[in-house]
Amino acid sequence: MPDSQPNNPLHGIKLEQVVTQLQEHYGWATLAEKININCFKTDPSVKSSLKFLRRTLWAREKVEALYVRTFANQTQGISTSRKPAAIDPWANSRAKKL
Numbered sequence: 001m002p003d004s005q006p007n008n009p010l011h012g013i014k015l016e017q018v019v020t021q022l023q024e025h026y027g028w029a030t031l032a033e034k035i036n037i038n039c040f041k042t043d044p045s046v047k048s049s050l051k052f053l054r055r056t057l058w059a060r061e062k063v064e065a066l067y068v069r070t071f072a073n074q075t076q077g078i079s080t081s082r083k084p085a086a087i088d089p090w091a092n093s094r095a096k097k098l
Contacts, residue, residue: 009068015060018067019049025070035062 005011010018022031023046032040037059039052053060 009072010064013067015053016046016050018063019046019053021071022063022067034066035059037062 023044026034028040028044032044037052037056039049039059053063
């Protein structure tokens, strides 16, 4: 089984990194507005959020989706560069006929 997961934008990113980066980017108050869960509202901390999100799949999915929407361009990095157009092997022969 291959180690890389090119279609998974969260591959290699730990849940702690997700929560920490979202908190630094939005702050707890805005996170609580965007995702209505108590671990972001009442006495929020990374540790308590991780504990809740590891046990609650629906909340984790919402947090991960927000992370992907927020940081999608940054996580893709250089791999988003366009591939060169395919070379047409018949281009020269067509040009000669014209």
